[in-house]
């Protein structure tokens with residue numbers, strides 16, 4: 001698939017799931033005007049039909065971008081996940097089709113960490129049940145099962161961006177922090193890495209999960225793990241809904257084997273705010289249920305809108321893939337007055353030689369070139385002068401292993 005950079009007015013951006021207006025501002029300031037922004041997610045046939053003329057797509061966590069969706073999206077060049085998680089995207093299928101995917105790996109970490117800390121305090125004070133009773137005219141004034149978080153042990157599972165930031169905030173409130181991670185991590189402050197999940201579950205008063213959705217994290221908290229926790233302990237999950245088995249959690253809470261839980265993410269989440277939320281956790285006292293809003297603060301969404309839109313603009317304008325989550329990372333300084341050739345191909349021997357043979361054959365002078373590979377895909381950016389662009393495009397289509405190429409400027 002080969003194409004020359006289009007007039008910016010013809011490059012179509014589709015933003016789904018209520019992405020912050022900052023994104024539209026960034027795109028407009030960069031000269032893009034063909035932008036459609038929708039409040040909800042799309043799925044199945046509706047999504048594929050809508051993508052027919054879309055070059056850049058923005059989504060959050062609801063829109064499922066499967067291999068089938070990518071196969072149908074012939075014009076798609078780039079995807080922006082306006083969030084941290086990219087588990088809703090088949091990254092491999094995107095790479096095989098030469099579609100670059102970007103996300104915002106840090107912009108909402110603080111929002112999640114703040115919510116988790118607030119929930120830990122609320123749960124250890126039994127606030128959800130007391131508040132609910134007061135709303136119904138009750139008055140549960142009691143210190144029973146109510147504790148300060150000062151001096152308590154916070155067990156963080158997954159000591160990445162969110163886990164590490166939470167660790168610092170929790171210590172400032174006087175908590176003792178332990179964590180479990182599959183990677184050996186430099187502990188911040190006085191936090192301590194424990195040898196395994198079981199040790200963390202045994203010791204922690206508050207267990208909070210901050211792992212990505214992976215085959216290895218699927219259902220990592222089930223009946224056995226819950227029974228390893230202290231009966232006075234609480235569980236918080238603001239990571240992904242596939243990390244905790246909900247039925248055993250509901251049973252443990254209902255049977256008083258755990259003091260409480262806060263859950264922000266669920267194995268099945270409503271597709272929109274109009275859909276009904278179903279969960280066995282509904283109605284259980286001392287359980288905080290939130291609609292996947294860990295990262296949903298105006299501050300975080302505003303920052304994410306800027307960050308991801310800027311990444312899409314850089315990729316569209318000059319082919320920069322810095323911090324892409326699925327393509328080789330390439331950033332070549334702008335070469336004013338030159339054409340730029342972007343070539344994504346199978347990572348097999350001889351492709352670069354063949355591209356350069358084509359360039360030489362068309363009388364092109366290469367003024368800058370950078371190749372990077374990632375797994376089975378390679379990406380080379382070449383700044384060129386001279387030659388006929390239309391002929392070049394035609395010849396590049398014939399280079400064995402070509403996935404997609406574009407000529408910019």
Ligand SMILES: NC(=O)c1ccc[n+]([C@@H]2O[C@H](COP(=O)([O-])OP(=O)(O)OC[C@H]3O[C@@H](n4cnc5c(N)ncnc54)[C@H](O)[C@@H]3O)[C@@H](O)[C@H]2O)c1
Nearest residue numbers: 084085158159160161162181182210211212238239294295
């Ligand atoms: N609720 C929300 O709105 C919300 C907002 C932001 C992020 N998230 C979720 O939180 C997750 C964590 O975000 P992050 O930015 O801290 O991610 P991150 O990639 O920075 O950190 C994840 C950590 O988990 C560790 N890990 C991976 N597998 C593990 C395992 N089996 N056991 C223990 N540790 C393991 C990794 O080594 C890493 O240190 C995201 O992937 C996303 O799914 C949710």
Ligand SMILES: O=C(O)CC[C@@H](O)C(=O)O
Nearest residue numbers: 060061062083084085295
């Ligand atoms: O905004 C969203 O839909 C997802 C938020 C969060 O889960 C993330 O991955 O950043």
